[in-house]
Amino acid sequence: MTDALVSYLKTHTDEAQSLLEQLCRQPSIVAQNLGMDEAADLVKALLDDAGFSTQILRVEGAPPAVYGELEGRSPFTLLLYNHYDVQPPDPLDLWDSPPFEPTVRDDKLYARGVSDNKGEIATRLAAIRALLATDGELPITIRWIIEGEEEVGSPHFAALAEQYADLLRADGCLWEGSGFDSEDRPDITLGTKGLLYVQYEVQAMARDAHSGGAATLPSAAWRLVQALASLRGPDGRVRIPGFYDDVLAPTQAQLEVLADQTDMEDLLRKMYDIEEFVDGLTGLPLRKRQAFSPTSNIAGLLSGYTEEGVKTVLPARAMAKMDFRLVPDQDPQDILRKLRAHLDAEGFDDIQVTDLGGAEPVVTPIEHPFVQRIIDIAASFSDKKPSISPITGGTLPLLGPLRRYVGVPGLSAPGNAGYWASGAHAPNEHVRLADLTRAVRFNCHMFEGLAAD
Amino acid sequence: MTDALVSYLKTHTDEAQSLLEQLCRQPSIVAQNLGMDEAADLVKALLDDAGFSTQILRVEGAPPAVYGELEGRSPFTLLLYNHYDVQPPDPLDLWDSPPFEPTVRDDKLYARGVSDNKGEIATRLAAIRALLATDGELPITIRWIIEGEEEVGSPHFAALAEQYADLLRADGCLWEGSGFDSEDRPDITLGTKGLLYVQYEVQAMARDAHSGGAATLPSAAWRLVQALASLRGPDGRVRIPGFYDDVLAPTQAQLEVLADQTDMEDLLRKMYDIEEFVDGLTGLPLRKRQAFSPTSNIAGLLSGYTEEGVKTVLPARAMAKMDFRLVPDQDPQDILRKLRAHLDAEGFDDIQVTDLGGAEPVVTPIEHPFVQRIIDIAASFSDKKPSISPITGGTLPLLGPLRRYVGVPGLSAPGNAGYWASGAHAPNEHVRLADLTRAVRFNCHMFEGLAAD
Numbered sequence: 001m002t003d004a005l006v007s008y009l010k011t012h013t014d015e016a017q018s019l020l021e022q023l024c025r026q027p028s029i030v031a032q033n034l035g036m037d038e039a040a041d042l043v044k045a046l047l048d049d050a051g052f053s054t055q056i057l058r059v060e061g062a063p064p065a066v067y068g069e070l071e072g073r074s075p076f077t078l079l080l081y082n083h084y085d086v087q088p089p090d091p092l093d094l095w096d097s098p099p100f101e102p103t104v105r106d107d108k109l110y111a112r113g114v115s116d117n118k119g120e121i122a123t124r125l126a127a128i129r130a131l132l133a134t135d136g137e138l139p140i141t142i143r144w145i146i147e148g149e150e151e152v153g154s155p156h157f158a159a160l161a162e163q164y165a166d167l168l169r170a171d172g173c174l175w176e177g178s179g180f181d182s183e184d185r186p187d188i189t190l191g192t193k194g195l196l197y198v199q200y201e202v203q204a205m206a207r208d209a210h211s212g213g214a215a216t217l218p219s220a221a222w223r224l225v226q227a228l229a230s231l232r233g234p235d236g237r238v239r240i241p242g243f244y245d246d247v248l249a250p251t252q253a254q255l256e257v258l259a260d261q262t263d264m265e266d267l268l269r270k271m272y273d274i275e276e277f278v279d280g281l282t283g284l285p286l287r288k289r290q291a292f293s294p295t296s297n298i299a300g301l302l303s304g305y306t307e308e309g310v311k312t313v314l315p316a317r318a319m320a321k322m323d324f325r326l327v328p329d330q331d332p333q334d335i336l337r338k339l340r341a342h343l344d345a346e347g348f349d350d351i352q353v354t355d356l357g358g359a360e361p362v363v364t365p366i367e368h369p370f371v372q373r374i375i376d377i378a379a380s381f382s383d384k385k386p387s388i389s390p391i392t393g394g395t396l397p398l399l400g401p402l403r404r405y406v407g408v409p410g411l412s413a414p415g416n417a418g419y420w421a422s423g424a425h426a427p428n429e430h431v432r433l434a435d436l437t438r439a440v441r442f443n444c445h446m447f448e449g450l451a452a453d
Numbered sequence: 454m455t456d457a458l459v460s461y462l463k464t465h466t467d468e469a470q471s472l473l474e475q476l477c478r479q480p481s482i483v484a485q486n487l488g489m490d491e492a493a494d495l496v497k498a499l500l501d502d503a504g505f506s507t508q509i510l511r512v513e514g515a516p517p518a519v520y521g522e523l524e525g526r527s528p529f530t531l532l533l534y535n536h537y538d539v540q541p542p543d544p545l546d547l548w549d550s551p552p553f554e555p556t557v558r559d560d561k562l563y564a565r566g567v568s569d570n571k572g573e574i575a576t577r578l579a580a581i582r583a584l585l586a587t588d589g590e591l592p593i594t595i596r597w598i599i600e601g602e603e604e605v606g607s608p609h610f611a612a613l614a615e616q617y618a619d620l621l622r623a624d625g626c627l628w629e630g631s632g633f634d635s636e637d638r639p640d641i642t643l644g645t646k647g648l649l650y651v652q653y654e655v656q657a658m659a660r661d662a663h664s665g666g667a668a669t670l671p672s673a674a675w676r677l678v679q680a681l682a683s684l685r686g687p688d689g690r691v692r693i694p695g696f697y698d699d700v701l702a703p704t705q706a707q708l709e710v711l712a713d714q715t716d717m718e719d720l721l722r723k724m725y726d727i728e729e730f731v732d733g734l735t736g737l738p739l740r741k742r743q744a745f746s747p748t749s750n751i752a753g754l755l756s757g758y759t760e761e762g763v764k765t766v767l768p769a770r771a772m773a774k775m776d777f778r779l780v781p782d783q784d785p786q787d788i789l790r791k792l793r794a795h796l797d798a799e800g801f802d803d804i805q806v807t808d809l810g811g812a813e814p815v816v817t818p819i820e821h822p823f824v825q826r827i828i829d830i831a832a833s834f835s836d837k838k839p840s841i842s843p844i845t846g847g848t849l850p851l852l853g854p855l856r857r858y859v860g861v862p863g864l865s866a867p868g869n870a871g872y873w874a875s876g877a878h879a880p881n882e883h884v885r886l887a888d889l890t891r892a893v894r895f896n897c898h899m900f901e902g903l904a905a906d
Contacts, residue, residue, distance in 0.1 A: 153763070193665070195765070197763050197765070204727075205725040205726065205727055206724075206725055206726035206727075207724075207725060207726075209725060210846070210847060210878075211748075211750045211752055211776050211778070211846075212646070212778065212845060212846025212847035212848070213743075213846055214748040214749075214750035214776075214778065214846070215731075215742050215743045215746045215747075215748045215778070215846060216730045216731050216734060216739055216742055216743045217721075217725060217727070217730065217731070218727060218730075218731060219750065219751060221751035221752075221754050222685065222751055224754075225678055225681045225682055225751065225754075226682060226685075226687070228678045228682075229678055229679060229681075229682035232675065232679075234679070268670075271659075271660075272658040272659055272660060272662060272670060272769075273658060273659035274657075274658055274659075274670070274671060277669045277670065277671075278668075278669050278670070278671060281669060286669055289668050289669055290666070290668045290669045293668045294668075295664075295667040295668045296667075297664045297667035297672065297765075297767055298672060298674035298675055298678065298756065298757065298768070299664055299674075299757050299758055299764060299765060299766050299767070299768070300756065300757040300758040300759045300764070300766075300768075301674050301677075301678075301754050301755060301756035301757060301759070301771065302754060302755060302759040303751065303753065303754035304751065304752050304753040304754060304774070305752055305753040305774060306753045306754070306755040306772070306774075309809065310606065310650050310774075310776075310809050310810055311752060311753070311774075312648070312650070312750075312752060312776050312848075313752050313753075314750055314752070315751070315752070315753075316725075318754065319759070321757070321758060321759075321763075321764075323664050323667075323763075323765050325664070325665065325667065325668070356762065356763050357763055392665060393663070393664075393665025393666055393667070393668060394663060394665035395665070395765075
């Protein structure tokens with residue numbers, strides 16, 4: 001960093017916060033289609049103001065996406081991905097200040113979206129403004145796509161990526177960002193698991209019966225419980241034939257970065273008040289399980305009487321929701337077919353399965369030059385060695401289409417000001433103000449680093 | 454019946470209906486402690502008016518119970534059991550007329566409680582009034598207990614039966630009554646199954662987690678599903694060791710009356726829109742299963758996200774409700790101990806089991822002289838042979854205490870005006886007016902019949 005940049009950042013510590021407050025004051029709840037046009041206009045205006053040439057990308061059925069481009073000095077072209085939409089703020093009564101009135105308490109800024117994901121729009125923009133103010137132009141060319149549907153699974157991102165692939169091509173992409181971990185090590189994430197989300201339904205009778213009839217009338221709840229139980233062995237492994245066929249073994253390089261990660265076990269144990277993780281796992285085997293195992297998770301379960309006390313009912317219907325997290329090279333549609341085949345083979349053809357959405361697992365190899373470059377840049381930011389996740393348990397549905405139609409290699413780097421307790425999606429979402437300024441500095445450092453030969 | 458009685462019944466066809474409307478206009482929702490004192494006062498006044506010497510029986514914590522006694526000519530003493538409390542009327546919007554404003558439509562009387570169980574108070578009282586009006590005294594001595602807690606499982610009936618055992622002794626007891634079946638055969642029921650109602654709870658973590666953590670964080674929903682699945686084999690049999698130890702085989706006499714029952718299969722298949730009963734059973738094997746098999750029924754199931762669409766959550770908690778219907782000589786407390794032992798033995802000591810109530814199975818043997826007498830009386834009522842149930846799938850929790858503290862043999866005989874589609878506990882509960890007058894006649898016939906040598 002030049003002295004001018006260092007000095008600019010020192011005298012403009014409030015800039016990211018001010019941009020962020022502006023963004024958070026504008027509600028943009030995609031699930032309720034609330035404030036989407038206004039929020040897109042605001043984002044576009046902020047990019048225009050910084051000097052980007054911008055346009056609104058429109059795809060049938062989707063809220064507007066904002067696109068901006070600003071040429072820089074070196075030939076390196078970087079694609080930035082963010083989203084301006086946010087989760088609904090409910091339950092409102094658990095917020096200590098109104099979710100759309102950004103409020104500072106104890107050196108933290110509270111508002112819906114402040115961490116996920118408006119904070120990163122602000123820190124990236126603040127870094128860009130600082131570089132432009134002190135150097136007149138950017139060190140690299142930046143293309144920036146800011147969509148408005150991430151919180152509902154980016155259902156139109158495939159159409160957008162296909163239609164506007166030319167605008168999105170770049171030498172590397174920074175996805176929605178990571179932060180610094182509990183030991184202040186820069187967190188770099190190279191992929192996300194895929195997803196298959198299904199709903200199971202059984203309708204065994206036209207109406208509920210008195211449970212006195214349970215000896216001879218069919219039970220939807222028992223059918224569902226037995227069907228679910230058939231999906232998982234006592235060892236926790238998924239029993240669907242072929243489920244693990246396409247699972248790739250971790251590479252040596254992936255296992256090495258896993259072994260070098262910051263230990264989060266105590267923190268997680270405290271957070272969830274658990275004595276141990278599944279199967280008593282700890283250390284590398286625990287991290288390996290978390291990173292490379294696909295899952296079958298019961299996200300919801302409902303049948304019959306669920307209020308307090310006693311009702312002797314034989315319920316006519318039962319329902320479950322399940323999400324499978326998938327790892328490379330599992331394919332959600334292939335898993336769905338195998339699930340259906342398994343249920344049929346086990347005699348559960350009365351269990352209706354509805355596909356509520358899928359996403360492919362996407363992982364960028366550690367060996368990719370863009371990954372190595374970001375790792376080096378992150379390592380040179382402070383005396384803290386980066387902590388690298390080859391793949392996380394969550395899912396970014398847009399990554400599949402981005403890979404398919406654009407093909408740009410990507411990762412998450414710590415340009416985001418959130419931290420492990422930011423409460424994304426939860427009440428009292430917040431960022432620490434000190435993390436905001438650090439994220440701006442990191443983004444400056446990263447954009448400059450990518451320009452170096 | 455004397456000519457005077459026949460003529461009285463002909464000229465007083467509205468009496469039962471008028472008494473019933475009076476009773477139904479007075480709400481008496483025990484679950485909400487609504488109108489209980491007023492309803493007990495009304496019942497007592499109606500008995501007083503008929504000539505009974507009455508008293509209110511009080512037990513700590515229970516709504517008042519009404520007791521009445523009226524001496525008759527012969528030495529036979531009959532105990533009548535009824536309850537004046539009713540189920541809550543919700544969902545209110547499904548009623549075509551207000552539940553506490555008795556309304557006649559298409560020769561049916563609609564109101565909450567009109568079938569369960571105020572209708573029987575009215576038809577018994579109308580019969581008693583008719584006998585007194587035409588004969589000056591009753592043919593038998595009648596003792597009558599009318600409690601106010603049946604719809605919540607009669608939790609204080611044991612205390613009441615113990616404290617007032619002397620008032621309740623008799624040569625035979627008519628429980629809450631049955632009616633006539635779909636072929637107009639008098640229905641006589643000799644017992645009810647027992648009950649053990651439990652709630653299962655698992656708390657695997659302090660809070661819900663993002664389902665991305667499902668590979669390494671414990672799942673309450675999976676623990677519950679697997680624990681439930683361990684309780685039942687693929688053949689539908691309960692897998693708790695010792696569960697069937699005390700189950701008595703049906704007697705030859707019980708099987709014979711079962712074989713002679715009216716065929717209800719088509720009716721039930723239509724009602725529940727099912728193709729077949731469990732295991733494809735039909736005929737005597739179906740009746741045998743329904744009558745003599747204990748059950749494990751999942752009455753409720755709840756975990757995680759149960760609204761529409763997708764939420765990728767790993768729920769911290771899961772809950773199920775289960776009712777076991779028990780047959781002689783199973784004991785609810787013994788079954789509860791065996792259930793806990795089974796879960797512990799299978800490694801499910803994290804599943805919390807809460808006892809929400811139990812009741813003993815109670816069956817009066819067909820061979821008992823009181824039973825034989827009622828069967829004969831019912832057979833002589835019309836040209837229709839009685840249809841006899843050795844035991845029903847439902848449960849009357851008061852029968853255990855009644856047997857334990859009083860010891861009077863009992864059964865259900867068709868003094869009740871309800872029929873299979875009366876909708877007890879459901880919206881638009883109703884009785885057919887023609888059934889009301891038939892029930893009054895049957896009660897007259899039965900009271901007279903018990904006086905005969």
